[in-house]
Amino acid sequence: MRFSIITLFRELIEPFFETSLLKRAIEKKLISVEIINLRDFGVGKHRKVDDYPYGLSSGMILMCEPLKKALDSIEGENKYVVLTSPSGVLLKQDLVETNLSKKEHIVIIAGRYKGIDQRFIDKYVDLEISIGDFILQGGEIPALIIVETVSRFVKGVLHSIDSAENDSFSKGFLDSPKYTRPKVFEGMEVPEILLSGNHKKIEEYEEYQSLKITYKRRPDLLKNKDLTKRQKEIINKIKSEEKNGKT
Structure with a gap:
């Protein structure tokens, strides 16, 4: 998987790839990351890259x-050009898994200032992406x-591809709570079912907890969701518990 990032501030980008999993992924040539300084292609002796907008903005x-x-x-074919923009589609796991992770080469243009000339977007940008309803510099x-989110689906980047496929949102719900050693921390114990070794019971427990936390924190994820009969029964049970004052 190849990534190219066009930016005015490469110093904000470079340190991110100098540590952790992505550094190892680059060293193993599982992914490649190229950073292009937009200023190098500026107009005139001052390398101008922006200008005042027409109209009232x-x-x-x-430019x-x-x-x-x-x-x-940027060399190569099959470039899929993405623009980061508040006006873009919301970045969600489904978009990553079914679209972005299937691309060979993603070019990401890091938007700046008030935006970029719409004519460039219309002709050269394949997809505009927003990460949420808020504004950044x-x-x-x-x-x-x-x-990072796309790289998780590149074979070998994670220790197991299951780690990506079983993440929160991958199945459309938030993930269930996780626990590790010690079994008791400040009087709080790991749920007994997780220590039982009964895979079927553990799977049922984690499914219940996943749906419960999704229902309470992100009910929007359940809207228009094609739930199984069991999932519907779990949601009804959670609603009943909530009505009766149980958590």
Whole structure:
């Protein structure tokens, strides 16, 4: 899997890939990350990359020409161009798993200032992505989030691909609570069922806890969800417990 990131602030990007799993993934050549400095393709002696917008908008807009030159400098075919933007589709696990993780080469343009010229978006951008309903200084952090979440589906990056496939959201729900040693911490014990060795009972328990935490914290994930008969029974039980004052 190949990633290319076009940014005005490469110093915000580089340290992220100098540690942990992504560093090892790069060293093992499981993924590659190329950082392109947009300023290198600026116009004129001052390498200008932005200008005032037409119309009544305020702020500065990234210009088409530097962006096009930066994009053209990236070698290879099958480039899938992503723009980080508050106007983009919301980044969700399903988008990562069914779309982004299937691409060979993702080019991420880290948006800045008030945005970029719409003409460039219309002609060269395949997908605009937002990471949430809030505003950041720029698109560098969203770009890093995209690289990390997509890389998790590259074989060999994680110790087991099951780790990615069983993450929260991968099955459409939040994950169940997790525990590790010691069995008792400050008087709080690990749920007995998790120590039983009964895989079927553990699976049922974790499914129940997953649905419970999803129902309480992210009920929106359950809307229009095609639940199984068992899942519907669990949700009804959770609602009944809630009605009776149980947690």
